[in-house]
Amino acid sequence: MSTTTPEITATDTRLDVEAIRRDFPILHQQVHGHPLVYLDSAATTQKPQCVIDAVVRYYREHNSNVHRGVHWLSEQATEDYEQARRTVQRFLGAADTREIVFVRGCTEAINLVAHSWGRSNLQAGDEILVSHMEHHSNIVPWQLLCEQTGAVLKVAPIDDDGALIFEQFERLVGDRTRLVAMVHVSNALGTINPVERVIERARAVGAKVLLDGAQATAHLKIDVQALGCDFYCLSGHKLYGPTGIGVLYGRRDLFEAMPPYQGGGDMIKSVSFEKTTWNDLPYKFEAGTPNIAGPIGLAEAIRYVEAIxxxxxxxxxxxxxxxxxxxxxxxxxxxxxxxxxxxxxxxxxxxxxxxxxxxxxxxxxxxxxxxxxxxxxxxxxxxxxxxxxxxxxxxxxxxxxxxxxxxxxxxxxxxxxx
Ligand SMILES: Cc1ncc(COP(=O)(O)O)c(C=O)c1O
The missing domain is CATH 3.90.1150.10 (Aspartate Aminotransferase, domain 1)
Structure with a gap:
């Protein structure tokens, strides 16, 4: 593994941005005859050289399938992959690596919760509460779930500044609320939601809370245990990591009780035509050959932002x-x-x-x-x-x-x- 040491002026709490920019090769090019000014990090962040190197190194030195081989390469790839999980666990403040599931990104994370937790826990008349500032990926999976279960989607309004109207949110949380699914930081407005208060209110009625951290994790320190949320998700590509990799954090007791999301290799303990049993966490939710380079690159990106x-x-x-x-x-x-x-x-x-x-x-x-x-x-x-x-x-x-x-x-x- 490489060491990640972005250059920072030692005595100053401000960043040496010019040194940081040198870590990002893509920034040093001309576009239409002008120096590139990249102001689209909410769509995707650029990748520092150390992340690019980590991905290349994996393919050059350790490429193999994980959790399956007895040979050296497979052991190395498995170790890199599981080390990445430990890095994410620490980064998010999760209690256990079994609470960290690798997915494609926030979109897949939310779909996983909707399919697995949602279908087995919701029934007609139950309520899911979102805010008016959600990304489509935190709306549409719940709409699909509502169609399938008869649950009802409620929407907490926002004011003219784009802030959650907390009193109205509070009033919408009631006996029928089973889940509050809310964006931590809005991609369209930049609003940082008062997630501590949101969680407190949801918990008062026994509702679960999912936070969409797509726009949060590159900008705010997250501690899922201190927050007390039930599910939290992130997308690696918005955190200076590769595309196609993300994380779903879920409380272990919830994950234990949830059925698998997809079936296939790796997510089973044993398969027979009579009875198939599921693998332990987190593998129960990671069917098939995973994106292996993705977590390795993501872990490097995490080390990069933590070093700064x-x-x-x-x-x-x-x-x-x-x-x-x-x-x-x-x-x-x-x-x-x-x-x-x-x-x-x-x-x-x-x-x-x-x-x-x-x-x-x-x-x-x-x-x-x-x-x-x-x-x-x-x-x-x-x-x-x-x-x-x-x-x-x-x-x-x-x-x-x-x-x-x-x-x-x-x-x-x-x-x-x-
Ligand atoms: C707030 C928010 N949620 C969810 C997503 C979906 O993330 P992804 O496309 O990486 O799955 C995005 C992406 O822009 C986002 O900004």
Whole structure:
């Protein structure tokens, strides 16, 4: 395993962003004749060299199937894979590696809970409560589950800043609530939800809580035991790790009681036509040959952010968010969408008389990468009465200069349309 030591100025709590940027080879290129300004980390983060190396090293030196072979390569691959699970367990503050299941990402994690826990625990009239700011992946699996079980999906409203209206959320939690499924940090608005209070309220009625941490884990320190949630999920590619790998954390007693999600190799203890028995946790939920390079790359990414320090990353991004907010507020005809008091590094906005897609296309010509559209959160767009937003989102490698370039480029967009 490689050592991960991003260069950080020793005495300063601020980040040496230029040193960090040197860890990310992709950032040092020209796009349409301009230096790339990458402001799309909420869609996916870029990967530091150490993560790329860890994946390459696995394929070059240890590639083999896990949990099956008696030979040296298979033992190495299994050790790397299980070591990655231990890294994730520690990173999330889980009590046990049996509570860490590798999945493709948050989407698969939520589908797993909906299929396995949901189908065996919900019945007609039971309620699942989400917020109005969910990503589609934390809406549609519950809608499918409701169709299958007769359960009912309830939606906690958000205010004009994009913050959860907590009093209304509280009122929607009742005797019939079985599950609260909520985004920790909104990808479309940046809102950080008051998850401690959400969990406290849900627990008061015995409801389970699933938190969608897709946008949280690269920016906030997570401790699932301190939080007391039942399920927590993350996507590796939003945490400087590879695509196609994510994690579902689940409380062990819940996981023990849940039926498998998919059937196949590895998830069984024994198979016969008369009776098949399930493997122990977490393998019961990992059918088939898993993505092996993915967890290895993800574990390296975790070591990378931990070496920098999540607190320092959060402070850095807070500074950028404040700076960027001021810059964008000063752009004529720009309206920020998502202005909650508790917010992570997402700057969503609309420009008067210019469609978000045009904004994105013109910015791209200047080397600025942002995302435009509904961000897989159509109910958020509907709540604000807009078809789409343009969204600049921040990562550890962003600098104030990136936001200066963005603001300047936006002024040029406005000139084009006037
Ligand atoms: C808040 C949130 N939840 C869930 C997802 C889905 O993650 P993935 O596509 O990695 O499964 C995303 C992806 O953008 C997201 O931002």
């Amino acid at each position: 320090g999540l607190d320092r990353i959060a402070a850095h991004e807070r500074d950028l968010l404040q700076y960027g907010t001021k810059l964008l507020e000063a752009v004529d005809g720009l309206r920020l969408i998502g202005t909650a008091p508790s917010k992570a590094g997402v700057l969503g906005f609309v420009l008067d008389d210019v469609h978000a897609h045009d904004v994105g296309t013109i910015l791209d010509r200047q080397g600025v990468a942002i995302r435009t559209g509904h961000h897989c959160a159509q109910p958020v767009m509907e709540r604000f009465g807009i078809p789409a937003t343009a969204r600049a989102s921040l990562g550890v490698y962003n600098r104030r200069e990136d936001l200066d370039v963005l603001a300047e480029a936006l002024r040029e967009v406005i000139d084009v349309f006037r």
